[in-house]
Amino acid sequence: MLAKQWLDNARGVMDKIETTQIENIKKAAEVMADSIEKGKWVHTFGCGHATLPIEEMYPRIGGFVGFHPIVELPLTFFTNIVGQMGVNQFIFLERVEGYGVEIMKGHNFDEADTMWLFSHTGVNSVNIDVALEAKKKGMKVIVYGSEAEAKGKTVKHSCGKTLFQLADVVVDSCAPAEDATVTLKNHVDKIGPVSTMAFMTTVWMTVTTVAEILADRGVKLHIHPSHNVPGDTNSKERLHEALEEYKRKISACQ
Template identity: 80%
Template sequence: MLAKQWLNNARDVMSRIEDTQMENIRKTAEVMADSIEAGRWVHTFGCGHATIPIEEMYPRIGGFVGFHPMIELPLTFFTRITGEMGVHQFLFLERMEGYGVEIMKGYNFDPKDTMWVFSHSGINNVNIDVALEAKKKGMKVIAFGSAAEAKGKQTRHSSGKTIFDVADLVVDTCAPAGDASVPLKNHQDKIGPVSTMAFITCVWMTVTTVAEILADRGVKLHIHPSHNVPGDTTAKERLEGCLTEYKRRVAGV
């Protein structure tokens, strides 16, 4: 069954992440914990399906304040496929050098912040722009993606660098370069991509490690609660606490 083949492929990727990336995940989590403990941000950026791990992180039940999503609508909302904000425009924008520089002008940053970029291939210009601008502003840059598979790939950026070359720290998601993992009879292209599952796996392994580090340091986390549990009479109050802290950080107080 192809369903089981995809499941086995997904499990294999998760096992390889566990076997090879635990030390890198711990290193990235330490950097992120320092930013959050300082009252600053871990900014998160990606485009295309690499915005999914960003949306998964915060706001999200079980997530906590300290992760700031930077998602550009034209880089994520291409589910109309054709017409307005379609796939053609998206592909053009993610490869347009300079677009990421303009995106970065819309936010206030601090050297104590961390920039966390998601890119499966590591070669597209908007991600590299964002990473280079973050480094200019004194931030540590962390990249998650298929780093080993990107070795030897030709970047699209004039710097000559991939996102993995720019980053201070890298976590390899261990997904195959082509992403899709299941061969289909009578077809050239495979089906069943695994990069999104790999991203989400790495995200929660990292975020839970950040939480563990901060809790061990005695830092209070503002954790987004479930508001669907019968009998939890303080969930609304805890949610308001999260949003209040988020607004405080956004305001730079």
Template identity: 70%
Template sequence: MLALEWLKNAHAAMDRIEATQLENIKKAATLMADSIEAGRWVHTFGCGHATIPVEEMYPRIGSFVGFHPLCEMPLTFFTQIIGQMGIHQFLFLEREEGYGVEIMKNYDFVPQDTMWIFSHTGINAVNIDMALEAQKRGMKVIVFGSAGASAGKTTRHSCGKTLFEIADVVVDSCVPLEDASVPLKHHYDKVGPLSTLGFVTMVWMTITTVAEILESRGVKLHIHPSHNIPGDTTARERLDEAISEYKKRVKVL
């Protein structure tokens, strides 16, 4: 049953993350905790399906204020497939050098911020633009992706480097470069990608570590609560408090 083969592959990827990436996750989480403790942001960015981990982390029940999504609609919403904002336009834009530079002009970043980028292959120009521009502003850059499997891939950016070569901290998703993991008997291409599962697994391993670090430092977390639990009479109050804190911080952007 191919469902079980995909599940086996998914478990294997998560096991590799656990076995090899805990130290790097702790390094990344420490930089993020420093930004949030300073009252600043961890800015999050990805293209295509690499925006799914960005959208997963905040606003989200069980996450907390400090993560700021940079979601560009033409790089995010491409589910129309054809026509306006279709796949062809998306593929062009994510490979177009200079687009990320223009995105970064829209915000006021400071060196206390952290840039967190998701990219499976690490070769596309817009992600590299974002990383280089972040570093020019004194920010630390954290990259999550299939770093080991992407070794030797040629960058699509004139800087001559991949995203993994630029980053201050890299966390490897431990996913195969082709992403899809389940072969079919009569087709060349496999089905059953793993990168989203790898990204989301690492997101929550990282964010829980950030929470652990901040709590150990005595920092109050503005957690997004569940407001669906019977008998929890203060959930809306806690939600309003979290949103107020987010609003206060976002004014500086």
């Protein structure tokens, strides 16, 4: 059964993350915790399906203020597929050197901020632009993606380096280079990608570690609560408090 094959493949990736990436996740979480403790941001950026882990972490039940999503509409999940903002345009845009520089101009940054980037391949120009600009501004750059599988790939940016080579800390998503993992009879291409699942896994492993570090330091977290739990009469107030804190902090970033 192909469903079971995909599930086994996904579990295999998660197991590999657990056995090989815990220390790297701790290093990344320490950097992020330092930024949040100082009242600064962990900015998050990705393209295509690599925007999904960004959308997952905040605003999200169980997430907390400190993570600032930078999601550029033409580079996000493309539901039109063809026509306006379709797949062809997305593939072109993510490879255009200089586009990431323009994206960065739309926000204010502090050298105590952290830039957290997601990229399966680590070779496309927009992500590399963002990483280079972040480093110019003094920020630490954290990259999550399939680092081991990126070795030897052709870089599409004039700097000649992959996104992983520019990072201060890398967490390998452990997803295979081709992403899809299940062979289908009578077809050349596989089905059943695992990179999004790998990103979501590493996101919550990281965010929970950041929360643990900050709680141990005595830092108050503004957590996004569930507002659908019967009997929790204060959830709306806690949600309001979290959103007000986000609004207060984001004013310096825009």
